Each structure stands twice: as C-alpha cells, then as structure tokens.
Amino acid sequence: MAAVALSKVDLRRPGRGAVVALVLALWLVLWALLKGLHTLALGPAQLTPLHQAVNDLNDSIGASRNTNPLFLYFFNEIRLVIDEFVTFIQSLIAQPAFGRPLPLIGWLGVVALAAFVSYAAGGFRVALLAAAGFTFLGLQGLWEESMDTLALTLAAVVIALLFGIPIGIWAGLSDRFNRVITPVLDFMQTMPTFVYLAPLTLFFLIGPASATIATLVYAAPPAIRLTAYGIRNVPGDTVEASASLGATDGQTLRKVLLPTAKRTIIVGINQTMMAALSMVTIAALIDAPGLGKTVIKALQTLDVGTAFNAGLAIVVLAIVLDRVTTAAGDRVDRARLTRRPWAARARQGGLIGGGVLTLVAVWLSYTYVWAAEFPPDVEVGSSIAKGVTTATDWVQSNLSGITNGVKDVVTLVLVDPLQSLLTGSPWWLVAAVVVALSVVLGGIRAAIGSAVCLGLLVATGLWQDSMATLASTLVATAVVMVIGVAVGVWMGRSPGADRVIRPVLDAAQTMPAFVYLVPFLALFAASRFTAIVAAVVFAAPVAVKIVADGVRAVSPTTVEAATASGSSTWQTITKVQLPMARQALVLATNQGLVYVLSMVVVGGLVGAGALGYDVVAGFSQGQLYGKGLAAGLAIVVLGVLLDRLTRAAAARSGRS
Amino acid sequence: MALSGKTGIRGAGVALAVALTLAGCGGAKVGDTGSAQSGSTGDCGTFNIAINPWVGYEANAAVLAYVAEKQLGCKVTKKDLKEEVAWQGFGTGEVDAVVENWGHDDLRAKYVDDQKTAVSAGSTGVTGQIGWYVPPWMAEKYPDITDWNNLNKYADLFKTSESGDKGQLLDGDPSFVTNDEALVKNLNLDYKVVYGGSETALIQAFKQAEEKKTPVIGYFYSPQWLLSQVKLVKVKLPAYTKGCDADTQKIACDYPDYDLDKIVSKKFADAGGPAFQLVKNFKWTNEDQNLVAKYIAEDKMSADAAAKKWVDDNADKVKAWLPAGK
Numbered sequence A: 001m002a003a004v005a006l007s008k009v010d011l012r013r014p015g016r017g018a019v020v021a022l023v024l025a026l027w028l029v030l031w032a033l034l035k036g037l038h039t040l041a042l043g044p045a046q047l048t049p050l051h052q053a054v055n056d057l058n059d060s061i062g063a064s065r066n067t068n069p070l071f072l073y074f075f076n077e078i079r080l081v082i083d084e085f086v087t088f089i090q091s092l093i094a095q096p097a098f099g100r101p102l103p104l105i106g107w108l109g110v111v112a113l114a115a116f117v118s119y120a121a122g123g124f125r126v127a128l129l130a131a132a133g134f135t136f137l138g139l140q141g142l143w144e145e146s147m148d149t150l151a152l153t154l155a156a157v158v159i160a161l162l163f164g165i166p167i168g169i170w171a172g173l174s175d176r177f178n179r180v181i182t183p184v185l186d187f188m189q190t191m192p193t194f195v196y197l198a199p200l201t202l203f204f205l206i207g208p209a210s211a212t213i214a215t216l217v218y219a220a221p222p223a224i225r226l227t228a229y230g231i232r233n234v235p236g237d238t239v240e241a242s243a244s245l246g247a248t249d250g251q252t253l254r255k256v257l258l259p260t261a262k263r264t265i266i267v268g269i270n271q272t273m274m275a276a277l278s279m280v281t282i283a284a285l286i287d288a289p290g291l292g293k294t295v296i297k298a299l300q301t302l303d304v305g306t307a308f309n310a311g312l313a314i315v316v317l318a319i320v321l322d323r324v325t326t327a328a329g330d331r332v333d334r335a336r337l338t339r340r341p342w343a344a345r346a347r348q349g350g351l352i353g354g355g356v357l358t359l360v361a362v363w364l365s366y367t368y369v370w371a372a373e374f375p376p377d378v379e380v381g382s383s384i385a386k387g388v389t390t391a392t393d394w395v396q397s398n399l400s401g402i403t404n405g406v407k408d409v410v411t412l413v414l415v416d417p418l419q420s421l422l423t424g425s426p427w428w429l430v431a432a433v434v435v436a437l438s439v440v441l442g443g444i445r446a447a448i449g450s451a452v453c454l455g456l457l458v459a460t461g462l463w464q465d466s467m468a469t470l471a472s473t474l475v476a477t478a479v480v481m482v483i484g485v486a487v488g489v490w491m492g493r494s495p496g497a498d499r500v501i502r503p504v505l506d507a508a509q510t511m512p513a514f515v516y517l518v519p520f521l522a523l524f525a526a527s528r529f530t531a532i533v534a535a536v537v538f539a540a541p542v543a544v545k546i547v548a549d550g551v552r553a554v555s556p557t558t559v560e561a562a563t564a565s566g567s568s569t570w571q572t573i574t575k576v577q578l579p580m581a582r583q584a585l586v587l588a589t590n591q592g593l594v595y596v597l598s599m600v601v602v603g604g605l606v607g608a609g610a611l612g613y614d615v616v617a618g619f620s621q622g623q624l625y626g627k628g629l630a631a632g633l634a635i636v637v638l639g640v641l642l643d644r645l646t647r648a649a650a651a652r653s654g655r656s
Numbered sequence B: 001m002a003l004s005g006k007t008g009i010r011g012a013g014v015a016l017a018v019a020l021t022l023a024g025c026g027g028a029k030v031g032d033t034g035s036a037q038s039g040s041t042g043d044c045g046t047f048n049i050a051i052n053p054w055v056g057y058e059a060n061a062a063v064l065a066y067v068a069e070k071q072l073g074c075k076v077t078k079k080d081l082k083e084e085v086a087w088q089g090f091g092t093g094e095v096d097a098v099v100e101n102w103g104h105d106d107l108r109a110k111y112v113d114d115q116k117t118a119v120s121a122g123s124t125g126v127t128g129q130i131g132w133y134v135p136p137w138m139a140e141k142y143p144d145i146t147d148w149n150n151l152n153k154y155a156d157l158f159k160t161s162e163s164g165d166k167g168q169l170l171d172g173d174p175s176f177v178t179n180d181e182a183l184v185k186n187l188n189l190d191y192k193v194v195y196g197g198s199e200t201a202l203i204q205a206f207k208q209a210e211e212k213k214t215p216v217i218g219y220f221y222s223p224q225w226l227l228s229q230v231k232l233v234k235v236k237l238p239a240y241t242k243g244c245d246a247d248t249q250k251i252a253c254d255y256p257d258y259d260l261d262k263i264v265s266k267k268f269a270d271a272g273g274p275a276f277q278l279v280k281n282f283k284w285t286n287e288d289q290n291l292v293a294k295y296i297a298e299d300k301m302s303a304d305a306a307a308k309k310w311v312d313d314n315a316d317k318v319k320a321w322l323p324a325g326k
Helices: A002-012 A014-034 A049-063 A069-093 A107-121 A124-139 A143-173 A175-190 A193-204 A208-232 A236-244 A249-277 A291-300 A304-337 A341-367 A381-424 A427-442 A444-459 A463-493 A495-510 A513-524 A528-553 A556-564 A569-580 A582-598 A600-604 A610-620 A622-655 B005-025 B055-070 B083-092 B105-114 B136-141 B148-158 B180-186 B199-212 B266-271 B274-281 B286-297 B303-313 B315-321
Strands: B046-051 B075-080 B097-101 B118-134 B167-171 B191-195 B218-222 B258-265
Touching: A014 A381, A014 A427, A049 A193, A049 A622, A049 B105, A069 A143, A069 A193, A069 A208, A107 A124, A107 A304, A107 A341, A124 A143, A124 A304, A143 A175, A143 A208, A143 A249, A143 A291, A143 A304, A175 A208, A175 A582, A175 A622, A193 A208, A193 A610, A193 A622, A193 B083, A208 A249, A236 A249, A249 A304, A249 A495, A291 A304, A291 A513, A291 B075, A291 B199, A304 A381, A304 A495, A304 A513, A381 A463, A381 A513, A381 A528, A381 B199, A427 A444, A427 A622, A444 A463, A444 A622, A463 A495, A463 A528, A463 A569, A463 A582, A463 A600, A463 A610, A463 A622, A495 A528, A513 A528, A513 A600, A513 B199, A528 A582, A528 A600, A556 A569, A569 A582, A582 A600, A582 A622, A600 A610, A610 A622, A610 B083, A622 B105, B046 B055, B046 B083, B055 B075, B055 B097, B055 B118, B055 B274, B055 B286, B055 B303, B083 B097, B083 B105, B083 B118, B083 B258, B097 B118, B097 B274, B105 B118, B105 B258, B118 B136, B118 B266, B118 B274, B118 B286, B136 B199, B148 B167, B148 B191, B167 B180, B167 B199, B180 B191, B199 B218, B258 B266, B258 B274, B266 B274, B274 B315, B286 B303, B303 B315
Parallel strands: B046 B075, B046 B097, B167 B191, B167 B218
Antiparallel strands: B097 B258, B118 B218, B118 B258
16 A cells, blocks of 8 residues: 555655655664664663652552542442443343342343344344354353353443443534544543553452443444444435424434434444453453453463363354344345335234244243253363364474564564664654654644654653554554455455455454464564564454455446456556555555554563553553553554554545 | 244244243253252351462462362352452452462552551462573583573573574563563673563463473573473572662572462451451462462363362361361
C-alpha cells in the first residue's frame, strides 16, 4: 500500500516524496553524528518523580478505602448490583444455586435455548450451528467453565449495551458530544487492561463485578461507536421528511433513525461480544470464573494441549455468537426487502414448535440428571489436548533450528537497525523528524497533534522504551500489511478461498494469545521477534478481512473492462483493484496498527521488553505500579499519534 | 428450509411425547442424591485462600484447603489472584490467607506496617532461593561455569539476537525483584540482561536448552516444579552478607535465602478460628512441597487429588497442624 501511495505522490506532486526522502536522509546523517546523545534512557528499576507520585496516590486510595464515602455509597452500590446480576446468570446456567447441586438449566436446556434464540434471531442454519457448537463445548469436557465464561460475557455485554446504545445515540445526534466521547473511547480501547486490573479490585473488590467491569471497559466502545455511526449515516432527507410530517424528535428517533441504523447497531453488538470474549483470559487474573482460568493454570506447567482445548472452546463460543449476530443483521436487511405471507407463516410455526420443544428441554434439564449434567463418558477434550501436545512437541523439536535462523536474520536486518535509529537518536531529533513528516504528509494540524503526543511521551519518562516499542510496532505493521494485501486480494478475488480462510482468521483473532505463546517461545526464544509474530497473528486477520472486502467491492464491470482490454491478472490487481480499494487499504493499515499496539503487553510477556514489560512488571510489583501506568499511557499516546497520522496522510493524499 | 406452521407444531407434539416417555422411563432426578454432604460446616465458617499463580504455591494451598475442608469442616473458597491483588484483598476482607510469600518487603511495609490489615503467620518451613542458573549439560561440559568469576570467559556462548555482542542473561519473571542489572554492572560482566517477561518464558528457555543442548543462563528460583525435571545448576555469585543489598545500585552479592512465610489478614488472625490455627501451624519442607507440586505439574493430578494423596500418606504431619482438641 505504501508503494501505491508513493507512486501516486510521485506522479502528481513530485515534491512531497522528495521532501520525505530528504528528511529521512538528514535524520540518518544526524543520527550517525549524534548517536547516544540525549536518548532519555531509564533503567528497568528506575523511577521518575511522576511514577513515584502515582504510586503514592494509589497507596492513599487503598488506605482510605474503608472510610471514604465515595467507596461506601458509590462504588459499593455499583458492585452489589453487578455482582447480583452476574451471580444470577451464573445460577441459571453455570453454578449450583437455590439449594440445588446443579444450575437451574442443564446442558440440554441451554443447547435448546441457544438453538431457539439463534433460530428466532437468525435462521435455521445458525440454529444448527449454535446447537452443534454448544454440544461441542460439553464434549470438550468444559461445560461448566464454558457456561461461566458465557454468563460473564453475557452480563458484560448486556450492561455494555444498556449504557452503550443510549450513549451511542447521543453521540450520533450531537456533534459536540461525539467530539468529546471519541478520545475517551480511543483511550478505553488502547489502554492496556493490565494497568487498571489491580486498581479495579481496589474499587470493586475481587469477584464478578471487577471482572465484568474490566471486560466492559474494553468491550463497550464498539457498540457506542457503531451506534453513533449508524445514526449519523441515516440520509438527511429521510430525517427532514419525518420532521416535516410533524413527527416529534422522539418519534423520529424511534420510527426513522433507529430502524434505519439497526443493521449497523447489530454490527456494533457483534463487535462488543467479540471484544468481551477476548478479555476472558486476562480477567482470569483477578479470579474471573471460566475458561480463562483453565488456560492460565495449564500454562503454569506448559501444558499447551489443555490450554489449547480451553482456547478452542473460546473460539467456538466466539464463532457461534458471531455467526448468530451476523445472521440477525442479514435478517434485518432481508425482512425489509421481502414480505411474503407464506414465509412469515412458516416462520411463525417454526417459532411456536421450537418454543415448545425448548421449554420441554429446559424442563427436562431442570428435573433429570442426564439432561442437567453433561455426560462425562463422552469426552473428546483429552484427545484434543493430547493431539495438540504431540503436534507442538514435534514442531518445537524439529523446526526450532530453522525458525531461530529466521528470527536472527529478521532481527538483524529489520528490527535492530530501526530500533537503534529510533532509540539511539537524541529525542529532539526524532521529535523533529516526526513533526516534519507530519507537516509534509498531513499538514499543520497533524503536525501540532504530533508535537503534543511527542511531548506527552517525554513526560511519561519512558521515551526510550517508547521508541523501542515503536520500532517493533512498525515492523509488525509492515508484515501485517504484506500479509493483508497478499491474502486479502486472494480472498477478494476467489469466493472459494474466502470460505476456507475466513474461519482460520476468526480462530486467530479469538484464540487467546496465551495459548500460542508457549510454542512460539520454543520456536523463537524469548525475543522481540516472538512478540512481533504474536502481534502479526492477532492483527493480520483484521487487515486481511478489510482488504478482501475492499477488493470485492470494486465494481465487476471495471475489472471485466480491464481484462477485456488485455490486462494480465497481475496488472488487473496492481493497476485496477488495489488502487480502487485504496480506502480499504488505508483502513486496514490503521486497524492493523491499532491491533498490533493492543498486543504490546502480550509481547512484554515473551521478551519484547520496553513498554510491554513495564506494564507487566507494574501489574506484578507494587513499587513499579506508577511506571506501569505511565507505560500504559505511553502506549495510548503512541496509538493516538500513529492513528491520527495515518488518517491525516490518507485524507490528504486522497484529496491531492 | 423452514417448517410450515402445521408440521412445526406436529413435530413439536411428537417430540414432546418422546421426551415425556424418556422422562417417564426414569433417570435420576436432580437433587435426589448428594445433598447430604453440605451440612457439615461446623464452627469453622468460610476460609478464603488466595491462589497465587505458581505451582509451588498451589501445592501449599491445596493441602491446606483439603485439610480445612475435610478435617475442620470449613467452607473453603479458592481465589486465583496475583500477589499484589491478593494482599490488597486483606483490607477488603476478601482474602484470609496468602500461604507462600517470597519476601515482598514493599507489600509488608504497606499492608503490615502502614495499613495494618495483614500480619505474618510464621514460616512455611520452605526455603526459597533466587539466583542464576544454567542447564545441567552446561555444568557438566564446562564445570567452571558455575563460578561467576569465569562467566566472562563464556559470554560468547550466550550471544543471542537480543543481546547483540554480549552474552544474554535471561531475566524477568515480572513478579520478582531482580538486582541483575546492577550485578552485571558491578561485577563487570560482559552480559546484557534481557527481559523474558514471564515465568513461562523462563521455563521454556531452560527446558529447551537442556533438550537441545543449547546454551542459556538466566534468573530462576527454587523450589520450582521444573527442577524435578531439569536439574538446573546454580551459579555461585559473591556470597550474601547481611546488608550487602542495602544500596540497590551498588549490589555485588548473591540474593539472600528467603524464609517463605504465610501472611494472613488481621481480622482472620484476631478471630483465631480453626482455619487460622491450621494456617499458623502449617509447616513442611521443600521436599514435601516438591512432591505435591510434582503430582500437580507432571502427573497432571487436580490440586484436590494431589492434596488427598499427600495427606493420606502423611497423616502424622497433618495431625501436628490441627488445632488442639481436633
């Protein structure tokens, strides 16, 4: 994509490419002269006054917890309500309750309910998928854990929507509120969870409430954003027509805005569910019940098989929830197009029949042990675990020679030079280069934004760590884009490839990173490269999907015209499809960056050092808490800087 | 695809009939059995025990929880928490006991001395050691590598993509304090500290180094379940003397031995119930803990099953922990 953008620049405004090259060349020369000067290095155990101040603040909050009225009358009340809510859902499907040794609804009832809800929301095919998926969870030997995870996820999603959709509507209606809330949402999504996990337990105690709120903070933003986006995109004349017919604001909202935006809102709900599921393992660190605990426990003894089995259950849950909500969105579309009476009657019959069946199943699972407790003798989980362990053992012992070679080369050729350029230059030089590039690529406004971000980075006291993290982030994003374009174009051109690859992408996005970190460590040792690979696994799928959608959206007649005029496949791709999917490429880069940054902390667990390690250590050691928080802020600032810069550059080159 | 209205209802009717027949045939009803065991709480009440995330800790906790539940009739709740969060739980009343504590002077100062929400409940009898370790094959092939004086001679062996032209000292279980950066500097070692970032990363590195006979040197500790699989060898650093670690920038000596102790919440200690007596009296040895840790980590037993096995085999040791009169 860089090549596309550059060639465009070269053709139309030869000046800009040359200026960029000049700035970079100047940077290299100055770096060679000034290497090692003013690098603002800070040792792993060293603290700045800011870090110390944060520590003190944290301590004083903890010490006043039992006397502070804010705790007594505000946080405690919130905690009570959320605790009750989660415990209630758990007692329905997951945990023994009401004096019974088992939950109210057993496995048969839950499977039937899942299928029925899927049928009602989506259709027959997703109902089958839901039933099969949920049964598989039982076969894995993880029924109770899966239900705990489902209960917590549902609770978090319900609360997220309860607040998220009204906030989203407000942001959709008011430009001013939208401007205020957008940075808050950015912050919620990029601030590493590790930073607020420990303080959360201080405010909301250890238990379901803290786990739910941790999940909520990360999962609510997509629902808010997409609701706002959906409302904003309702055509202006529709709203005007409604108003001119004498509808009140409330009526316009209920009868016009919400129905028209319904599909986008459902996409938001879908994204919120996926985000909530991705928090399962991290929330387990503060005693959140469910599959996350299984993953973490298994990894203490490097039991990859067991961890994978539990990770697979999370993937299954994610795929079921994703397909059902997606089908629900499609149904909304179709329902508006077709209204055939016989279809409606058939559906009504199906709903009644299915409803009766579901009630029977629920009653059975309430009453009889065989329908309540998943039969333990039909179990495939241990075979899955064993198979995976054998496979990873083989891979680890046979491939690690080659993979370590790859690691050494990539580190030597790409990561090391970039990192030494960024961390070895004086901070003011890097800052000047970034501001200069911002002016050239995005304009004065972008440059001011960059300058503010750079100032904040210096203020966190973690400049050098930030630069090291930035180097790895840039390399990872470049790899993500190479994969994104290659696979995305393939999927966009071939529906068959799309069908095969898409589930793999879904799995890569929802499989907890903790599961594949162990084999990665064996293949690449604890290193920055390992962290880069982990980030690529997580971030490439989203880039691939966006590019594929973009390529598919290029009008077929244009492609046919190109083919007819004698273009080769390669020419069609490079001269027609990719340039026309430019918006998608920009979005893919932007999202790729954001996803890579969200893996910085995970990278810190496998040898990336720098900001990721600072955050992890801050979570684990009290005296490093303030530094961890500062590192979290630095990650957010890096995210904002890169996000705004790519957007501004894209908007500008789009205009020129 | 969809059923027509009539067949849908008819299908449901048939299924209902089938289901009722099935139900009529029997099958145990929920709540028929197993409800008897819940009545034995006794005077112990609930006992909230934190589970910190390493296997040795879990061994301690498993045995304590098992004895509290089976012999004292307590209702035991295990909470999976990192150390920092667990200590915080003393003040909020959500955690009663942390049963293997590695030093943590900072937490002690904060919660025992300042906030007065926690107190020590004595030693677990287990001694913890932190230090630098090499895989056994290296100690065999290069016998003098276990003395820090010779480390520079071998620095080249430990070069990696992360350490550049120096030897790599793999560090960084983020939960533990490390002096390694200062040690490397003050002992003039030609090494660079590389932060692995997790216990998993350290274990994997040592395990693989032994399997593939590749060189690695790094920060590790005992007791740890890996040591029963791979007998890592400790590198001798200048001996620890009291106060040699006072100035963190000038440290040039080994880590002290840690007397791993138990920390309980003040409230729990003041109430002095049977569960507290048990925690206070609990004391065993490194060997005992390693055995239970092995049951969990290698034999893949559940924590409860591992505890049962050990308790059944060591009834006399357990007896000494029980409160008087039990």
